[in-house]
Amino acid sequence: MSETMLRLENVDKFYGPIGKGVHAVRNINMDVAKGDIIALLGSSGCGKTSTLRMIAGFEETSRGKIFLSGREVHRLPPVKRHVAMAFEGYSLYPTVNVRDNIAFALKAAKLPEAEVASRVRDVAEMLEISDILDRMPNSISGGQQQRASLARALIRDADLHLLDEPMGQLEPQLRTLLRGRIKHFIKQRGLTAILVTHDQTEANALADRIAVMEGGVLQQYGSPAEIKERPANLFTGTFVGEPPMNVFPVTASTVGDKLHFDLEGGLDLAYASNAFAPDVREAILKRGRVMVGVRPYAVRRSEHGPAARVLTNQWLGDQSHIAAAFANGNLVLVEHDRARVGIGEEIRVELDPADLHVFDLESGKAISHGQELA
Amino acid sequence: MEHTSTLEKVLRGTAITLVILFFMFPIFWIFLMSFQTNETILRVPPSIVFDPTLSNYTALITGKLDTAAGTLEISFMKNLWNSLFLSAASVAVGLVLGVPAAYAFARLKFRGSEDIAFTLLSFRFAPPLLVLLPLTIYFQQIGLADTYLGLIWVYQLIVLPLILWIVRGYFEDIPADVEYAYRIAGHSWGATFRKIALPLAGPGIAAAGLLAFIFAWNNFVFALVLASADKQPVTVGALAFVTASGIQYGQVAAGIVLSILPTFALALYAQRYLVEGLSLGAVKG
Structure with a gap:
């Protein structure tokens, strides 16, 4: 177990009076290991930026504690926390050129000039901004400002690097290139970083662990694979993954040696009882009505199985996305070959029990993933 | 405003001149008055032709104001x-x-x-x-x-x-x-x-x-x-x-x-x- 760099303990944030104001962050507990890259992933307003700003010290914590490198920091001003941050709005100092913006903190720390120059050169090359170092912030594009702001944060020796939507303004090609380079840069120097993003690809590509947030609540905190394969609840299951997971309510029952999932609209999924581990089967049957989820990649067309009527069929150049009316709802499936089905056509789908995620209908908590209990 | 016609230019010029006259004239007139004695200021009709005098400024700077009723101290x-x-x-x-x-x-x-x-x-x-x-x-x-x-x-x-x-x-x-x-x-x-x-x-x-x-x-x-x-x-x-x-x-x-x-x-x-x-x-x- 590696050293813990950051620990959030029961952190709450209210905007306005505690208990009455807007409850933006709810009781977050999180440990970040030294040298890890963490992505705070969520839609806008989910509390991810509030969390980041509390770690930086720009927002007070309403309740709870923040420890950084073993020190209790949540009462300290930003200057004493020893963190670096790249801002979503860039926030370059408008009165000095890009080079001085990037070198600012190093110069203030009185590092030797040669070292400052070489570090600026390295980070500027990495982010492809070597050619604009002598320009003023208001004369460069948004994407360039964003990279300058990112460079200003990454160049620092801080305990923790906070990156708020660091690549939001970059064009896709550059973003893909820089993702790899930034990750290499951070890992090579052993930095610890927290990245706020609403882009799943970015989170998956950069992060060692992803913290999925929604409604101020930390929904799940795990590796990209864990998040994808073992979503902790219905929210994470449907939020992470593109296209999103298909979910539908079912009533589970056993008839003979078969386990039946009765879908809405009179459809029925029947599996051999031993297709599920006994404990999984028991957990599902105990509840009776549950939510079943299946990723679009895992839905297969077949000869038998419940019927669905095709609504759209789009070829995206490398995969087909088929949407079909299914059990009073919609079902999306992805195929890697060009699917030859027309709109209005009836297809039959097969859902492998190993691909099913089962969630509690009320709480949304995961019950099982394939053969295993959640 | 690349294609302003001559007419527009003339109209705009006139308007600006009028505005300047309106606002600057009182200041201009006060400036003229400051070089005149009370007699030339108060003559009817007023004229802009007069013998300029620095007596007003002298009085202000020395602090001695000569009036018909005698010399007043002003500060x-x-x-x-x-x-x-x-x-x-x-x-x-x-x-x-x-x-x-x-x-x-x-x-x-x-x-x-x-x-x-x-x-x-x-x-x-x-x-x-x-x-x-x-x-x-x-x-x-x-x-x-x-x-x-x-x-x-x-x-x-x-x-x-x-x-x-x-x-x-x-x-x-x-x-x-x-x-x-x-x-x-x-x-x-x-x-x-x-x-x-x-x-x-x-x-x-x-x-x-x-x-x-x-x-x-x-x-x-x-x-x-x-x-x-x-x-x-x-x-x-x-x-x-x-x-x-x-x-x-x-x-x-x-x-x-x-x-x-x-x-x-x-x-x-x-x-x-x-x-x-x-x-x-x-x-x-």
Whole structure:
């Protein structure tokens, strides 16, 4: 177990009076290991930026504690926390050129000039901004400002690097290139970083662990694979993954040696009882009505199985996305070959029990993933 | 405006000329009056042909006013100095108090902040006469009547709201994240205020200071009531030219020319800041 760099303990944030104001962050507990890259992933307003700003010290914590490198920091001003941050709005100092913006903190720390120059050169090359170092912030594009702001944060020796939507303004090609380079840069120097993003690809590509947030609540905190394969609840299951997971309510029952999932609209999924581990089967049957989820990649067309009527069929150049009316709802499936089905056509789908995620209908908590209990 | 026709150009030129005539003529006429004696000023019909004389300026500068009723002692130069001192000191105090306050109002959300800011602004639209009487009584009781300190204090009613509201708008225009970036790079709150907020709001602060100076300079009623002759600014001092033997128009005109010179020079010098300040700040012209 590696050293813990950051620990959030029961952190709450209210905007306005505690208990009455807007409850933006709810009781977050999180440990970040030294040298890890963490992505705070969520839609806008989910509390991810509030969390980041509390770690930086720009927002007070309403309740709870923040420890950084073993020190209790949540009462300290930003200057004493020893963190670096790249801002979503860039926030370059408008009165000095890009080079001085990037070198600012190093110069203030009185590092030797040669070292400052070489570090600026390295980070500027990495982010492809070597050619604009002598320009003023208001004369460069948004994407360039964003990279300058990112460079200003990454160049620092801080305990923790906070990156708020660091690549939001970059064009896709550059973003893909820089993702790899930034990750290499951070890992090579052993930095610890927290990245706020609403882009799943970015989170998956950069992060060692992803913290999925929604409604101020930390929904799940795990590796990209864990998040994808073992979503902790219905929210994470449907939020992470593109296209999103298909979910539908079912009533589970056993008839003979078969386990039946009765879908809405009179459809029925029947599996051999031993297709599920006994404990999984028991957990599902105990509840009776549950939510079943299946990723679009895992839905297969077949000869038998419940019927669905095709609504759209789009070829995206490398995969087909088929949407079909299914059990009073919609079902999306992805195929890697060009699917030859027309709109209005009836297809039959097969859902492998190993691909099913089962969630509690009320709480949304995961019950099982394939053969295993959640 | 690349394709302006000749007609448009002529019309615009005419309109501008008319406006300039309308606003500049009184100043031009006062300038002419300041080189004339009362007799040439008051002749009917008026004429712009006359023998120029410097007697008005001499009288003002030497402090000896010759009237039909004899020689009067006037303290115009002292008044001018008073104006300069009062306005400059008021603005200096106003900046020291108002700029940090404006920063607080722009950056910090605290209970009642809007109410306090609005109350301060309301000093600008309450008529001075409303507070003058009680103020006079208070000032006499606590010994502030007829002192520079007392006047500078009262002048804060004029300069402080102005500085506060213009500068606040400027601070609000600076993205807070620029300051956060500076603070997280290892600087204290105070250093951030000095090195980031103040320089970036510089033009606004200059404009607010300038405007406040002009407003303070133009004040009449506070100084009229609260100060005696040797503390009064030019706006009040000019009353001395209304003498028992008639109004000394020549000296009044010369007094006006001398008293608008400092603000005029200041405004010309800082015209750019003034326009920026008025168009970007919270208080629009």
